[in-house]
Amino acid sequence: MKILYFAKLKQLVGKSEETIIIQKKKxxxxxxxxxxxxxxxYNFAFKETNSLQYAVNCEYVDLDCxxxxxxxxxxxxxxxxx
Amino acid sequence: MKILYFAKLKQLVGKSEETIIIQKKKxxxxxxxxxxxxxxxYNFAFKETNSLQYAVNCEYVDLDCxxxxxxxxxxxxxxxxx
Amino acid sequence: xxxxxxxxxxxxxxxxNKFSLNNKDSGAIFxxxxxxxxxxxxxxxxxxxxxxxxxxxxxxxxxxxxxLMKKYLIDDYLVIHxxxxxxxxxxxxxxxVAAKHRxxxxxxxxxxxxWLKVKATFWKxxxxxxxxxxxxxxxxxxxxxxxxx
Amino acid sequence: xxxxxxxxxxxxxxxxNKFSLNNKDSGAIFxxxxxxxxxxxxxxxxxxxxxxxxxxxxxxxxxxxxxLMKKYLIDDYLVIHxxxxxxxxxxxxxxxVAAKHRxxxxxxxxxxxxWLKVKATFWKxxxxxxxxxxxxxxxxxxxxxxxxx
Numbered sequence: 001m002k003i004l005y006f007a008k009l010k011q012l013v014g015k016s017e018e019t020i021i022i023q024k025k026k027x028x029x030x031x032x033x034x035x036x037x038x039x040x041x042y043n044f045a046f047k048e049t050n051s052l053q054y055a056v057n058c059e060y061v062d063l064d065c066x067x068x069x070x071x072x073x074x075x076x077x078x079x080x081x082x
Numbered sequence: 083m084k085i086l087y088f089a090k091l092k093q094l095v096g097k098s099e100e101t102i103i104i105q106k107k108k109x110x111x112x113x114x115x116x117x118x119x120x121x122x123x124y125n126f127a128f129k130e131t132n133s134l135q136y137a138v139n140c141e142y143v144d145l146d147c148x149x150x151x152x153x154x155x156x157x158x159x160x161x162x163x164x
Numbered sequence: 165x166x167x168x169x170x171x172x173x174x175x176x177x178x179x180x181n182k183f184s185l186n187n188k189d190s191g192a193i194f195x196x197x198x199x200x201x202x203x204x205x206x207x208x209x210x211x212x213x214x215x216x217x218x219x220x221x222x223x224x225x226x227x228x229x230x231x232l233m234k235k236y237l238i239d240d241y242l243v244i245h246x247x248x249x250x251x252x253x254x255x256x257x258x259x260x261v262a263a264k265h266r267x268x269x270x271x272x273x274x275x276x277x278x279w280l281k282v283k284a285t286f287w288k289x290x291x292x293x294x295x296x297x298x299x300x301x302x303x304x305x306x307x308x309x310x311x312x313x
Numbered sequence: 314x315x316x317x318x319x320x321x322x323x324x325x326x327x328x329x330n331k332f333s334l335n336n337k338d339s340g341a342i343f344x345x346x347x348x349x350x351x352x353x354x355x356x357x358x359x360x361x362x363x364x365x366x367x368x369x370x371x372x373x374x375x376x377x378x379x380x381l382m383k384k385y386l387i388d389d390y391l392v393i394h395x396x397x398x399x400x401x402x403x404x405x406x407x408x409x410v411a412a413k414h415r416x417x418x419x420x421x422x423x424x425x426x427x428w429l430k431v432k433a434t435f436w437k438x439x440x441x442x443x444x445x446x447x448x449x450x451x452x453x454x455x456x457x458x459x460x461x462x
Contacts, residue, residue, distance in 0.1 A: 058373070
């Protein structure tokens, strides 16, 4: 599954996207917990998961949403365009 | 006192302005009653005084307002600009 | 801070562009263009004659603006209104407002249009192939003023 | 019916003018320009970097527009949003709406801006002489969405 990072989160993680493998399906909260375990950089970047926003295939979802390997997950701080 | 007529009222009265003499002061309703007595044209033009609007020196007023000889009285149907 | 009454048609974009450049520091530029429509219900409108009581229109629009400026923080405004003969598709009114924040520019611009519709001394007469007809004040515009007076 | 994401600065008046000519029969043309401000409180802003998740921004703006079109009767719309590097005074967003009646154009245009602020995937970073800072979503914009969801 492709994960996209934007704005400040992209800076913190140090990359704009990466691909992980999802077997069957997983909750987004579980995906993030696994990322946080990788190292301090991820752990720090995802410190406040409630202040981040989540989108699967361009639709806003919450942390309880399930994702599969074909999905595109995007994680970012609240938008500030306009 | 100068009286200005606009839009449909101007068409009905047949002129855009005229001057009458006001001694001391008079209510607008009284001015109009005197105009109506002149002839059928005025009588017809001022048939429905409640559907007309009145302004003295560019400020909206109602029929009870007093005018003096130095005032400029304007009478017209509700505006429809914009 | 300009109010113009124009007899000839005008290109709105020239005014908006200049206004926007003059207000580089304002984050929000609101604009509204009111145009002459080609039809009244099913009747084709050939032209509109707009009559103006200029002195009073200026007094009334300034009064509206002063009232709105006490409520909403804006940086600049421009009001243009046509008079004389207007053809369908041509601009009748242009309002441009500059403010730091969009909500203030919206409230000011919308309020200005609402009040202008019931206070500014313009009268429209629509000309058709078989005659002409003075335009009545819209019921919704009249209700607005009854409610807000 | 157009949504554009532009990397280069654009002259709003060219778009408004063309849009207005294309919608000659619409009595009301609303437009809003959001520009990059020169200061954030007392800090001088040298430039703004706007990051864009294009695919999602397009999906979200179309969704907003579909929702608003069910509520308000409009004839046409144009949305332009910059991304990349923007200098103070340059345009960030332009919204133009054509409708038969002014109130529908106002409600549609204002609603589109309100939703765009909280749903369209753009992020602004302000660059100062001594560093840079990501722009937080405005509290009032956040409250709008909490109230309307």
